[in-house]
Amino acid sequence: xxxxxxxxxxxxxxxxxxxxxxxxxxxxxxxxxxxxxxxxxxxxxxxxxxxxxxxxxxxxxxxxxxxxxxxxxxxxxxxxxxxxxxxxxxxxxxxxxxxxxxxxxxxxxxxxxxxxxxxxxxxxxxxxxxxxxxxxxxxxxxxxxxxxxxxxxxxxxxxxxxxxxxxxxxxxxxxxxxxxxxxxxxxxxxxxxxxxxxxxxxxxxxxxxxxxxxxxxxxxxxxxxxxxxxxxxxxxxxxxxxxxxxxxxxxxxxxxxxxxxxxxxxxxxxxxxxxxxxxxxxxxxxxxxxxxxxxxxxxxxxxxxxxxxxxxxxxxxxxxxxxxxxxxxxxxxxxxxxxxxxxxxxxxxxxxxxxxxxxxxxxxxxxxxxxxxxxxxxxxxxxxxxxxxxxxxxxxxxx
Numbered sequence: 444x445x446x447x448x449x450x451x452x453x454x455x456x457x458x459x460x461x462x463x464x465x466x467x468x469x470x471x472x473x474x475x476x477x478x479x480x481x482x483x484x485x486x487x488x489x490x491x492x493x494x495x496x497x498x499x500x501x502x503x504x505x506x507x508x509x510x511x512x513x514x515x516x517x518x519x520x521x522x523x524x525x526x527x528x529x530x531x532x533x534x535x536x537x538x539x540x541x542x543x544x545x546x547x548x549x550x551x552x553x554x555x556x557x558x559x560x561x562x563x564x565x566x567x568x569x570x571x572x573x574x575x576x577x578x579x580x581x582x583x584x585x586x587x588x589x590x591x592x593x594x595x596x597x598x599x600x601x602x603x604x605x606x607x608x609x610x611x612x613x614x615x616x617x618x619x620x621x622x623x624x625x626x627x628x629x630x631x632x633x634x635x636x637x638x639x640x641x642x643x644x645x646x647x648x649x650x651x652x653x654x655x656x657x658x659x660x661x662x663x664x665x666x667x668x669x670x671x672x673x674x675x676x677x678x679x680x681x682x683x684x685x686x687x688x689x690x691x692x693x694x695x696x697x698x699x700x701x702x703x704x705x706x707x708x709x710x711x712x713x714x715x716x717x718x719x720x721x722x723x724x725x726x727x728x729x730x731x732x733x734x735x736x737x738x739x740x741x742x743x744x745x746x747x748x749x750x751x752x753x754x755x756x757x758x759x760x761x762x763x764x765x766x767x768x769x770x771x772x773x774x775x776x777x778x779x780x781x782x783x784x785x786x787x788x789x790x791x792x793x794x795x796x797x798x799x800x801x802x803x804x805x806x807x808x809x810x811x812x813x814x815x816x817x818x819x820x821x822x823x824x825x826x827x828x829x830x831x832x833x834x835x836x837x838x839x840x841x842x
Contacts, residue, residue: 468567477554529785611755644740661701753789755793
């Protein structure tokens with residue numbers, strides 16, 4: 444990046460030949476996307492809108508075999524790396540209760556996690572990079588990915604070959620508890636791995652008043668719930684970050700019958716791969732031991748899902764410098780035990796995921812969730828500037 448172009452972006456933020464128009468476009472994109480949310484892998488109108496807006500701006504759409512989602516690309520005038528910027532595009536099965544003028548028009552569906560903000564921000568970054576193509580070294584690929592809330596959208600997208608030739612990928616999530624103009628950055632683990640388990644306890648049912656003639660699966664399953672918590676406190680290092688949560692306990696259908704069967708379901712969140720590898724065997728051992736003690740039979744099933752979002756430290760300094768050059772505040776990103784399928788990209792190529800402050804009204808997934816639209820220019824400007832900066836300095840930072 445030339446010193447002159449760097450100064451222009453630093454001094455003017457979203458400065459462009461149509462700066463006011465661009466800001467208005469960001470708000471328009473955001474509100475249109477918010478009004479018409481779609482669930483995972485059903486983002487047909489969302490896909491159509493993104494494609495149309497990019498084509499209107501003369502940005503190339505790439506042909507990848509995706510039913511929903513859009514892949515676009517801007518090639519710079521100078522040689523350099525191929526970087527990817529990713530935005531997720533799906534919404535949640537939540538009835539909106541925000542009271543805003545542009546609330547969801549789709550019954551029972553809402554952008555309650557801010558993916559509309561992500562899309563609008565990356566659309567803005569694309570528009571800015573197109574105008575600064577003369578200074579862009581390399582190529583920027585824009586991945587508008589379906590199905591993040593379903594946890595497998597990234598993997599479906601990867602299987603189309605979208606990462607072929609890509610050197611590094613960058614993503615973000617809005618953060619409602621951070622002020623607008625704040626960027627949360629942290630190398631290493633930022634979001635937890637996500638796995639699911641199911642436990643089926645089979646006993647012997649019978650009369651609730653004659654319990655000595657049955658093998659009560661409810662008592663057995665209750666003991667399992669309690670014992671699972673000791674795996675974290677007594678079987679793993681205190682330096683491991685592990686959460687085991689039983690979220691479903693289902694048994695019986697009436698008040699005076701001890702049922703034959705009980706089912707438990709839940710999730711495990713970790714930040715260390717070593718702990719993640721140990722947990723299923725420790726759980727299985729505990730579950731089978733308790734069942735044997737009560738004379739019950741048990742089935743333990745483990746469903747691995749998402750790895751941990753693990754940020755590549757080679758980019759940390761550049762990410763911080765980018766925010767500071769634009770006048771944004773940099774804070775140490777606080778890790779959270781929520782999952783993100785951006786981690787699937789990081790298993791294949793270097794990647795980094797940051798927080799963008801939006802001063803939200805509520806936390807993610809709340810029916811009254813909303814954010815400050817002023818943050819749209821922060822997201823767009825930050826990622827456009829980042830792509831220019833990394834392209835210019837890539838030889839010094841590439842491993």
